[in-house]
Amino acid sequence: MRTLTWRLVAIAVLLVAVTAMAIGAVTTLAMRDTLDARLDADVRDALMRTVGGPGGPRPGGDFGPGQAVGTVTAVVPDAGRTTGQRLAESEDGWPEATPLTDAQLDALTDVTAGDQPVSVDLPGLGSYRVLAADVAGGQVVVGLPGAEAEATVDDLVRLELLATLLGIAAAALVGTLVVRRQLAPLRDVARTAHRVAELPLATGEIDLDERVPERLTDERTEVGQVGSALNTLLDHVENSLAARHRSELQVRQFVADASHELRTPLATIAGYSELARRRPDDEVALRTALTKVDEESQRMTALVEDLLLLARLDAGRPLAQETVDLTSLLLEAVTDARVLAPEHHWRLELPEHAVEVRGDEQRLHQVITNLLTNARKHTPPGTTVTAAANAGGFSVHDDGPGFDAELTERAFERFTRGDRARHREGGVGLGLALVAAIVDALGGQVTLESRPGDTTVTVWLPED
Template structure:
């Protein structure tokens, strides 16, 4: 049995309510049955004691000698009953004379017998007589004791009366009382089991019916939870039906509160989307407008450097810095414009791209830019192709290698590995540098996120390189993952090999 089944806290609400109802039913039935059986037993025991007292009274009021009891032996020496015998039920009598000696009749037989209905007599065996004498030896006149005579005779409630040296033992059978109590216990147990089945089946139906509105509310919440709410224009069409929003019921109150919450969430998401669109539009417009003046600044800087007249060294240096920063700003503007276009969902070019050849070109460029690093390629025997925008995929690889070059010390080994895995192309860029701090990893693909000094940044960084990698991968219906620890950092880019509309799920990075 699963361990969760033993913990009621893990059960469904329906199971908990049904279990509570069944437990309460069992407690009520067991308590009621126990009280019924107890009162019935008490009443029957009182009747049995009254019957025994009546039988003992008859014996005490009659003669104490065997012959005086109206008993005469029949032809086989067994006692015969006289007019003193009770006619209502079987009565046991045993006369003990002289301490431990058992009284005998005229034929020398012990006077120990059971008479039923005043006519039928059954003599007791020697073992039964000995049992009676042993059990009742310490009884006083007010004591009563149950004695099981065995041999099919059954159990008797006995009492003792004493007259001189004669002790008379009188008993009445308890079989009728025992059978009545046994039947009553069976009825209570059977009724409890039958009621348990009826309450279980009926209760399950009633609980399911009454919890159906709550199930519908939960289905609505489940549908909303499956929606993609992090980006883009979000609409929440799912709402709890009007029949489940009655404020006079508990479930209706939950449904009404859920609808209000969804209205608030939808409004907040709409506001967020409108704000994002305004920011994206501003970035796109600003980036587009900045391209022209930046191009002019670069042009004038280059033109001034071609001047044939002597230019002071400090002026020449300043113009060089202006040109350098203009070039850097132009790269930043181009990155922002690219991100704005990707955010707006502008489609990319779709053509077969040889990813292995692309990796060879990018790694060659990286080697020329940073010869103090070790650049390695791990390519399959056959070319690997993926449909996409060649320029953008080139930028993905270039940004990953530039990130490794910028944030790792000289001598670091950077390995670019290309593999086909099922319906996807896997691109790994791994280095054995110091790694990315754990607190930075969750937001490393966010815009304007920069590594700290522990990554040994050698030059300025815009903080947009990895965000462009993530955006381009997403535009190709792919994904980029990160696994980093001191001594090993791996960026993994997944691209579908059958196009952006692939239905094959992207594997999880090990």
Template sequence: MSTTLTGVVVDSTPGPADGPSGSGPRRGPFRGWTLRRTLVVSILTLFALVTLATGFGMSTLLERSLVAELDGRVASTAARVLGPGGGPGGHRPEPASPGQGRPLSDMLVVVVDGSTVETNTVATRDGGSRSLAMPQVEALLQAGLTSRPSTVDLGDPLGPYRVVAVTTDRGERVVTGLPMQPLYDAVRQMRLITAGLGLLGFLLVGVGTACLVSRALRPLDRVAATATRVATLPLSSGEVELVERVPSRDTDRRTEVGQVGAALNDLLDHVDVALRHRQESETTLRRFVADASHELRTPLASIRGYTELSLRDDRLPGEVRGSLRRVESESARMAALVEDLLLLARLDAGRDLTHEPVDLTMLLVETVNDARVVGPDHVWRLDLPEEPVEVTGDRARLTQVLVNLLANARLHTPPGTTVTGGLRAESGGAVLTICDDGPGIDPEMLPTIFSRFARGDTARTREGGSTGLGLSIVEAVTTAHGGTVDVESRPGRTCFTLRLPRGS
């Protein structure tokens, strides 16, 4: 909705907030690990690798040892079966007698004479015996067995056997063997025990490492806390009392953390000295500027008064009258500069502002209307909310802020430029915007645009007597009110945004 107010176009249609919005880039879940997590994970990983390697090595050695023992038993079994003289002792193992006890594992004996299988027996641990199936016998005969023990899988239900084959003096081939399943069971049991103990050790090492690392890093946490507290102190301006230091117990230079703490204390000492010197220099300079500005006001007022008085004399020649007008103009400009410097010096010194309710809606309407009178070659617009917006502050200083921003837009943009003064309420305060569709600000100047005596370049031609302090005053007054001021600019759009708290 647009209306006209004393020659000013008013647009009260609410619009979205100016400026881009968005969230920062997301970080991956494994980035930015703390030293504590890195140490714990590294130690646990190393422990797990050592445990796995140790378990694998122990199980391998145990398996080899049991195989060697089994090979010895297989050889002794073969010798017992053959009997004295190298012939088969009856070719069939006898069941264990009651006094001898039961055999520890199944034992097989196969005697082959030519192509005839004379004996095919498996003595079981319970003292009985049974015969091998023909596929099992054929698997033994086709395995290429020798007097050196080798492994043959006889399938269900016997499984793998460690067997040897010996040829007797009569040409008979005697195959004897013992099962390997008890060996595999022993190795499997050993691996399960190792895995269980390794898991228990992993948990104990994890808890213990986390506690020990946390305890060891407590001094570093205290050093980091000190650095964090210092980082939150306002050190950019004003009087700073830097009393934060790392505790003496965390500055033992014999330890790594102590070296960090001592180095941080040395740094803080140097910063404290530098801040004190900076504060003294700023105080001296601020006092000089305030005193000089105050003292210059009287002679400047006298110069302007005598100049005006002299110009009333009609008998002055034209050249003298022109010179006096030039003196009057420059003295007025110098008086404005002195007033700006004095205001900045007072704001730097922390002079209290008045606190009263200020209707920003009417304030913006009045200042934009005044700017229209001064700059009729520009198009002036208002973007106002339906309800008035009020804050608590210094009306005179806030008026000066708006006047400076509007004058900046008028002086540094060509005729025909549209300048829009916007206002909206937000949670806890108000947002004022002064935007124009002029050529924009040089990007190289944006970082220093609020610095004192900063001037625009040819991209925003200066047609008036600018002192270079207008935007500095805008920032100083806004900051004194607890607010912020920002600027964004590109060709065709330049926008100054002020955010002011609502106040008490």
């Protein structure tokens, strides 16, 4: 698997190589065109010096004045034998004319007169640029060697190849250093992710304090965007793990509390059943046993039904969504409360017009009943309890002793009871938990404010 560093460096090197080769190719072509143009101009000048002097072309292809070493001339008559010479450098350093071979003359004979020089390969001499001109009785051919231009181009190509190789090597070295330095922050982010991946996250309370350093979370850069996104993900994971841990603890506590609450009526039923078995002829004992068994059975039934309702709500079971007359429910519930607890002062505050909300009528009646029952059971006689309807919900207020401060925040948790602050008359601590679960399932909200002499539970519900 090729790393990002390797790929970036390879791309940089490839770009340098392609660019260098493109520049080299253009430079070489431009140089060759320039040298060829200059050589062609020299060939034309050489031809003019040969045929343009007084009296026309020189006999036998003699050179005119000012010709360069390496120049070849040939006279091709309309009839007769072709003759030609080459201007070479003698041993003493002076130029001298040497005759051309038959093969060389044959190559020059094939050249036709024209305006542009052409390339001809002369045996033993190499490539020449030659130009022919018609004269009286035949034509004259003049040529200059192209070896020098070719050598210049070859030297340029070799220099370009060397420069390209050096450029590639430099690009690979510098690119590796630069890319490694630029990707160092990304490696720091990766190390943070690896440290988090090595943490045991399956069970228990998780201490997830690993974060990408702040210097690597600047969202104006790509690495900063990755670092910031990873920190956001870690925050979400930490919150989710904390919520999962709290849920696990609540489930364990819920099971323990439910088992404890069920154990008491079961023990009572077992005890009275044993009493009835041992004293089958005692009618008083039998009636007492049956009465207690019936009472405890009803208590367990109510507890199990509450637990089943909570389980259904936790599973997301939808409740009915219909128009409910909240004022009618409050009136009915307060009327029932007056009958059950005449020693309390019950007040009902209703607006001039009926308050209608969206919800499940049966469950809303259960919410109101639970709140009034909670106020009745956990306040002393003489307490004033006020149920008030308002736009979008209702509230239940009492002037009893209130909740303990440490219980206020968890009053809606399951099996929470304010035994020290209120007078307990039965109950297992599911009343307010059911209220919160039902209201949440209906899309509403419930809050509690409590201090001695002033306790208010407020319920907001979606309006119709």
